[in-house]
Amino acid sequence: MSELQAKHLKDYLAPAFTISTLALDVNLFPNATRVIATSEFNTERQGEPLLLDGDGLKLISVKVDGKPYAYELLPGQLKLVNLPAHFSLEIETEIDPLGNTSLEGLYMSDGAYCTQCEAEGFRRITYFLDRPDVLATYRVRVEAPKAGFPYLLSNGNKVDSGELPGERHFVVWDDPFPKPCYLFALVAGDFDLLEDSFTTASGRNVALQVFVDKGNLHKAHHAMVSLKKSMEWDERRFGLEYDLDIYMIVAVDFFNMGAMENKGLNIFNTKYVLADVETATDDDFHGIESVVGHEYFHNWTGNRVTCRDWFQLSLKEGLTVFRDQEFSSDVGSRAVNRIQAIEVIKNQQFAEDSGPMAHPIRPQSVIEMNNFYTVTVYNKGAEVIRMMHTLLGEEKFQAGMKLYFARHDGQAVTCDDFVAAMEDASGIDLSQFRLWYNQAGTPTLKIVDDFDADSGRYSLSISQQLPAQAGEGAKPMHIPFALELLSADGKSLSSQVLDVKLAEQRFEFTGFDAKPVASLLQDFSAPVKLEYDFGTSQLITLMRHASSEVARWEASVNLISRAIWANHDALGAGEAMVLDGRVADAFRATLLDEELDPALAARIISIPSINALIEQVASVSFDHLVHARHYVLEELAANLEDELLSKYRELVGIDSPEARALKNACLAMLCRAGLCPEALVQSQFEQSLNMTDSLAALAGAVAGEMDIADELLGRFEARWKDTPLVMDKWFVLQSGRQDNDTPSRIRALSHHPAFSLQNPNRVRSLIGAFAAANPVQFHRADGEGYKLLTEYLIKLNGLNPQVAARIVTPLIQFAKFDAKRQGMMKACLNELLTLPELSRDLFEKVSKALAQ
Structure with a gap:
């Protein structure tokens, strides 16, 4: 593989050629689809060769200004020379959708044609400048047999259709908004169709369509509701209105990604469209709402303004993940949604940051672009946007968004362009903050605090340590550090956001009668690791009294993790394992707290996974960790057995996602500890009216290694x-x-x-x-x-x-x-x-x- 060369951000050059319009004529056949692509080219660097990307194509003909033109085929490229400043290029190719198992470009999924062109799939359809900074308007004509493919879809608005000889038909689509080729989409098939409409804030009527496989129409309604909810939210929160006459979603089973934001025609994995209570869990319903929102929000943050090059991927993905997280938080539980986002960073992104694929949210080099659709680019990218929002506040952040769109609508731009808009709109200097885009790895903040009883002064010393992945010459980051100080009995004394900018920084607070309990990096205000020697009593205070529900959850994770690691170390030293009774009491208090959101309580009582625990340390004795975690789980469940069963029975029959979350968290703990009666699990499995409870019972039987596990698995399989x-x-x-x-x-x-x-x-x-x-x-x-x-x-x-x-x-x-x-x-x-x-x-x- 020595011929594979990395591409580098520093080597970026603007294209020598641009394309103003592209007309595609696609004649669909399973193994021999014909594509005629007619493009209008322009160049100010006349004399340079035109190199077009292509992969797996059979070239039929090349014409310039209507006449056959000489060309050279190179590995992965088509080369043309001696071209005029302005010309029309027609290329005819043949492709094999049925044989395309990579699911990139044009392929077939369960008898339907569909496309996936991000990042570099368009080159599998025709020879083209397959890069995101070449924007053109598209007019697409699709032809296929009418019997098997009554729906022929592409980007934009439908402008023409008709019948053809041989029982074929055609449809023409026109997209008036310039876009890069990665946003191109085509779908042809026979689907069930759910239709609705949405009236925008300015009074425009938009047709909404969701296409699903035959027989699944009843499972499309939640996706449609989620789409309308997303459109309303984006107008209300960001002032962004949809711009075409129609918005379409198509669900396909064979899809590498979750979904794709192709302009006006979003192609989705069925996982993020199809749902009803019989077949989808509460988490599935939430996931559909989130992903539908994410792809819709891309219409502005990704489509109307797109990336100059793929190194800028977080420009659209980090920003849009932040937007979909805010959407989910505004329409649901902000605390639970924030916890889910934090878990992804701590359990997955931190692992990536410390591993061989570590990269900044704007990578500097790449061999295969598909490898950089990562939790770093997406989720850490969203945390960087969130930090910016924290530093600017909602009003100035929204002003920055408006300036960003005013400057760059219809353009392919960089992360620097986005930050510049935020700076110029807010008047806040973000020059040091820009390091988040360029330095890899996870910073560690070491915290030492001190209290002077005589003066009532509390001090907090923060030292910022950068990982090796940040590179030589790495500089301290600009970190918004949210802090709440509480009294020992849980009263909130102060709350603020500190600007941490130096390698060593000291903050002082006065007016205290006793040493306060510090809620550090509250709500995970920055994607960093924290080193502070919390005491058990401090964590219990935070679990019970922190004003942030997220901080209460984080305290519970720290408390139970400390217990597991203490027993991990005890095993290594040949000592007996123990569990501090105060830990069980703290979790008991959570279960008995009637004012606590049940979904949040479910998160708090859940034990960190083995993978999550591994990410807390530099190295691990794996076998000791497995045994220590299981011991703590068993001891905790044994201490809480009566409360867990009581809470479970209290919540049986309550039809809400929040109640089911806590009920099934209780069930899971009892099952994993071997304390759950098989009859209870079997009863829930047999009486369940929804997939959430049915699956939770089955998972409990499997996790508890119950005698009935195989029987229930067999019955589940037979039904589904x-x-x-x-x-x-x-x-x-x-x-x-x-x-x-x-x-x-x-x-x-x-x-x-x-x-x-x-x-x-x-x-x-x-x-x-x-x-x-x-x-x-x-x-x-x-x-x-x-x-x-x-x-x-x-x-x-x-x-x-x-x-x-x-x-x-x-x-x-x-x-x-x-x-x-x-x-x-x-x-x-x-x-x-x-x-x-x-x-x-x-x-x-x-x-x-x-x-x-």
Whole structure:
């Protein structure tokens, strides 16, 4: 793979050629689709060759200004020379949608044609300048047999349609807004259609359409409600109105991503559209609302204003994740939504920041762009926007957004352009803050506090330590540090946001009668690690009295984590494990707090996962951690058994997501500790009227290794074997089983009639979930978990490299484990590296891991 060269941000050059308009004529056939692309080109650098990107195309003809033109075919490119300053270029190609298993470009999903062009999939449709800074208006004509493909969809507004000989038909779409080719979309198929409309703030009527597979129309209503809710929210919160006459969503089962924001025609994974109470959990409903909102919000933050180059990906993704998080928080529980966002950063993004794929939210180099659709670019990118919002406040932040759109509507711009708009609108200097875009890794804040009883002065010393990933010459970051000080009995004494800008900084506060309890980095005001020696009594005070519900949750995570790590260390020292009774009392108080949001209580009493705990330390004795966590879980559940059962029974029959969250959290703790009666689990499974409770009962039986687990799994399978998204949940449960037969069970299930290695959802549910969410079996001492993942990575390498590269992540994050496990993981990576046709996607991750 030595010929693979990284691309660097510093090497960016504006394109020598631009394209003002593109007319596409797409004649659909499964194995021989014909595409005629006619583009109007312009250049001010006449004499330079035109190099067009192409991948897997059969070239039929090339014409310039209507006449055949000489060309040269290079690896991945079409080269034309001696071109005039202005010209029309017509290229005809043939492609094979049915044989396209990569699911990039134009491909077939369950008999329907669909596209995925971000990041670099358009080059699989025609030769083109496949880069985000080339914007053109699109006019698209699609032709197909009418019988099997009554719906022919593309971006923009429908302007023409008609019948053709041979029982074929055509539709023409026109998009008046210039866009890069990655936003192009085409769908052709036979669907059920849900229709509605939305009247914008200015009085325009927008037609809304959701297309789903036949028989699934009843599962599309929540997506439609979510779309209308998103449109109303974006007008109210950001003053942004939709701009076309129609907005369409199409759900397809074969899709590498969650969804795609193609202008006016969003293509979605079925996972984020199809839902009813029988087949979808409360989390599924929330996920659909969030993702529908995310893709709709892209209409302005990503489509109307887009990225100059792919290194600027966080310009649109970080900003839009922030917007969808705010949407979810405004229409739901702000505390629970914030906790979910924090968990992603602490449990996944921190791992990426310390691993071989560490990169800033604006990467400096890349081999395969698909590898940078990461939690760093998306979720840490959102935290950077959130910090900016904290520093500016809502009013100035909104002024910055308005200035950003006024300056850059219809342009492809950079992260610096966004920050400049925020600075100019607010008058706040963000020059040091810009380091968040360029320095990789997670800063650590070490906190030392002191109280002088004589003067009543409390001091807080903060030292900022930057990781090696930040690079040589890294500078201290600008960190908004939210702080609340409480009295020992829980009364709030002060609350403010500190500006941490120096490597060493000291803050002093006066007027205290006793040392206050500090709620540090409240609401996770910056994506940093915190080192402070909290005492048990301090954490209990914060759990009970912090004004921020998020801070109360964070205190609970710290409290139970301290107990687990103390027992981890005790095992290493050959000492007996114990659990401080005050820990159980603190969790008991949460369960008995009738004023607490049940969904928040469910979060507070949930024990951190093994993967989450691993991210809290530099290295781990894995086996000791597994035993210590299980001991603490068992002891806590035993201490709270009566309260857990009582709370469970109190919540049975209450039909709300919040009540179900706490009820099923109680059930999960009892089951995992081996304290739950099988009859209770079986009763919930059999009497459940919704997928949330049904799945929670099944998960409890599996986690508790109950005798009825196999029977319930079999009954669940028999009922839902023909419903793919529900079978995904079944595959996840099977992949998460803790017994030593799990690897062989997974191999057998890969031949299950409901499983397909070509379908990303199935792969993620069985193979991906095993590697990412079953650490006990994935990191088993005999290395069988690593071998299992490697087997399927080899199969996926030639089938769908993008999916392979995404599920390899647990294998490359070996640095915290013991030498034996590291050796086995590296051996598997070396096996992958020797594959004769290793994809760019896997090569980049594997080679960087081994180099580390």
